[in-house]
Amino acid sequence: xxxxxxxxxxxxxxxxxxxxxxxxxxxxxxxxxxxxxxxxxxxxxxxxxxxxxxxxxxxxxxxxxxxxxxxxxxxxxxxxxxxx
Amino acid sequence: xxxxxxxxxxxxxxxxxxxxxxxxxxxxxxxxxxxxxxxxxxxxxxxxxxxxxxxxxxxxxxxxxxxxxxxxxxxxxxxxxxxxxxxxxxxxxxxxxxxxxxxxxxxxxxxxxxxxxxxxxxxxxxxxxxxxxxxxxxxxxxxxxxxxxxxxxxxxxxxxxxxxxxxxxxxxxxxxxxxxxxxxxxxxxxxxxxxxxxxxxxxxxxxxxxxxxxxxxxxxxxxxxxxxxxxxxxxxxxxxxxxxxxxxxxxxxxxxxxxxxxxxxxxxxxxxxxxxxxxxxxxxxxxxxxxxxxxxxxxxxxxxxxxxxxxxxxxxxxxxxxxxxxxxxxxxxxxxxxxxxxxxxxxxxxxxxxxxxxxxxxxxxxxxxxxxxxxxxxxxxxxxxxxx
Numbered sequence: 001x002x003x004x005x006x007x008x009x010x011x012x013x014x015x016x017x018x019x020x021x022x023x024x025x026x027x028x029x030x031x032x033x034x035x036x037x038x039x040x041x042x043x044x045x046x047x048x049x050x051x052x053x054x055x056x057x058x059x060x061x062x063x064x065x066x067x068x069x070x071x072x073x074x075x076x077x078x079x080x081x082x083x084x
Numbered sequence: 085x086x087x088x089x090x091x092x093x094x095x096x097x098x099x100x101x102x103x104x105x106x107x108x109x110x111x112x113x114x115x116x117x118x119x120x121x122x123x124x125x126x127x128x129x130x131x132x133x134x135x136x137x138x139x140x141x142x143x144x145x146x147x148x149x150x151x152x153x154x155x156x157x158x159x160x161x162x163x164x165x166x167x168x169x170x171x172x173x174x175x176x177x178x179x180x181x182x183x184x185x186x187x188x189x190x191x192x193x194x195x196x197x198x199x200x201x202x203x204x205x206x207x208x209x210x211x212x213x214x215x216x217x218x219x220x221x222x223x224x225x226x227x228x229x230x231x232x233x234x235x236x237x238x239x240x241x242x243x244x245x246x247x248x249x250x251x252x253x254x255x256x257x258x259x260x261x262x263x264x265x266x267x268x269x270x271x272x273x274x275x276x277x278x279x280x281x282x283x284x285x286x287x288x289x290x291x292x293x294x295x296x297x298x299x300x301x302x303x304x305x306x307x308x309x310x311x312x313x314x315x316x317x318x319x320x321x322x323x324x325x326x327x328x329x330x331x332x333x334x335x336x337x338x339x340x341x342x343x344x345x346x347x348x349x350x351x352x353x354x355x356x357x358x359x360x361x362x363x364x365x366x367x368x369x370x371x372x373x374x375x376x377x378x379x380x381x382x383x384x385x386x387x388x389x390x391x392x393x394x395x396x397x398x399x400x401x402x403x404x405x406x407x408x409x410x411x412x413x414x415x416x417x418x419x420x421x422x423x424x425x426x427x428x429x430x431x432x433x434x435x436x437x438x439x440x441x442x443x444x445x446x447x448x449x450x451x452x453x454x455x456x457x458x459x460x461x462x463x464x465x466x467x468x469x470x471x472x
Contacts, residue, residue, distance in 0.1 A: 036106045039099040062102045065112040 016068070019048050023076060027063070028055060030070040044072060054080040087128040088113055092121050092146035101141070108133055128152060179378065180212050183244040194252045197233060201226045202248070213241055243379040262457045265315040267300035269293040270454040273322030283316025293322070299453060320453035323426065326446045328411040332403050333439045336396045344390040349375075352382035365390045403440040404433070411444040423450045 012018050019032035030046060030053070037052070038045035039062070044055040060074035095101055098117050105112060105124070110133060114125035123146055126134075134143060148156045158165065185202065187195045202208065205222045214222070219239050227237055238249040267283065275291050283300040287293055300316040349360040350372070368388040376383040398406065412428060419425075425448050432443035 036103060039103050039106075041099065061098070061117065062112060062115055064114065065102065065106060067109055067111070 021053065021079065023079065026073055026075055028070075028072040028076055028079070030072070032068055033070055036065075036070070046070070050084050052082040052084075054078075054082065056080070087152045088125055088149045089128050089131060089145050089152060090147040090149070091124050091126055091131055091134065092144050093124065094121050094142040096120065096122075098122050104138060105134075108137055110134070125149075178244065181244060182207075182209055182211055182213055182241070182246045185209060185246045185248065187248045187250060189250045189252065191252055194233070194250060197230065198226070198237070198248055198250050201229065207239070207246065213246070243377075262315040262455075264302050264313045264459075265455055265457045266298045266302050267316045267318055267320060267453045268456045269295055269297045269299055269320075269322070270452045271295050271324050271450075273324045273450070273452045275299070275320060275322045275452075276449060277319070277321045279319040281317040282314055283318065285318075293452070298456075302458065315457075317455075318453060319451060321449055322452040324448050324450045324452065326415055326448065327431070328414055328444045328446060329442070330407045330411045330414070330444070331439050331441045332398075332407040332410065334398050334400075334403055335438065336398055338394045338396065339391045340394050342390045342392060346388045346390075348386040348388060350384050350386050352380075352384065354380045359386075363388060367391055367393070400435060400440065404442070407440055407442045408444065411442065411446065415446050415448060419448060419450065423448060425449075 016032065019030075021031070022029040030048070033046045033048050033053075035047040036044075037047055041060055042056065042058060044060055046053045046055070055072060055076060056078040057074050057076040060072055060076075062070065063073045064071040093101055098115075101122055101124075102112070102115070105126075108130075110126055110130045112124055112126060116123040131143075131145065134141070147153070185199070185208070187198050189195055189198070202222075205225060207214065207222060223237050223239060227234055233253055234250060235253045236249075236251040240247050240249075272294050273292070275287055275289050275293060278285060278287075278289055278299070280300060283302055284304060285299065286301050287297070287299045293299060299320050300318050302314050302316040303310045304312040304314060344365065346363070346365055346368070348363060351358045351360065365388050368390050371387040371389065372384040373387070374382060374384050408428070408430070412425060415425060425446055427445075427447040429445045430442055431445050432441075434441040
């Protein structure tokens, strides 16, 4: 239904409910993560909306971090999703 | 506005630190890892949280940003900043303060009068300079108050000195009346005309007189006895002779401006001038416009006007006429309106390769009568007689 789609879109715009991951060059931007589970040079595990995101790479570092967003830098080799 | 700071953590475990900061809900704006420390950019208020909860970490504020940095810089360099501010204030005060008043006039009475007037109008030393409008007001007021004494007044500033140019009113005095005087010859001459208003003529028309000879005497005599003494007056015109020597070169140099102008700047420090740009014209004359002046320091805009020197070779006749005119002009400079040249004659003419030399004899008609005031007592002492 078109109406419902619009309502969801507007709700998300206002409340930032959707989560997403953007990767470009050696940067990985995560929006709306719930928890930082593990952080190491080779692996970062994040908890996001009923799934776990496993980022594998080398020399991984947190460039910027807020309660909602994360900017990870380093050479990213793999991004894995584990659904509960 | 977020006040951000860089915090230095003396710790090597980067990942553990980030996790702990994450647990505390601290926003990280940037992070760097060095050999033996970790640098994290956070909000200023989050630093207090770190101090409170991460006791085991040795931390210090590494660098500040934004307003915090400005605040920190001000606190750190407060003495330097204060010194600069005080210097600027001092310079401004120096630039606007009057330390000396220079009144340009030879008359001490006028000087005192102007000084008192300036004082009454608030223009004294160790006071701030006034603007143009205020100065104009004061000048007009002083001139109005001293209409009979002052003709013109100008006030200007030169560095810390206030220069006051003042001209006093010149009262044309009526011709003084003397009791006893003679009219004497001002130079050697032959008398051409004699108009006697008062006194006794001792010479006649066509008589030759030497400089200082009495022409009209103030002694009124009868039977060779001085009966009365008056101030002789009259007009005596006579022939005066001059010998004028002039030399004129055949080559005449004239400066002609080409119309090509270039602009430059110069700095003047203690009467020494330094040009900022190299002059691109070979022969030029300068015209300066002052842009900035502070005491002995000046910055001027210089207009360089190019010129060429044109050499003209005169013929012998042209040089001769020029020399003759030059000789005549030399004499005319000395003459008044009612005096004239009666005759001119070339006595000697010498022509060299480069110059012409003339010796010109000129006869003029001049007023040769000169008033000589004589002291009666002195005259009596010289003559050993008294008027009856």
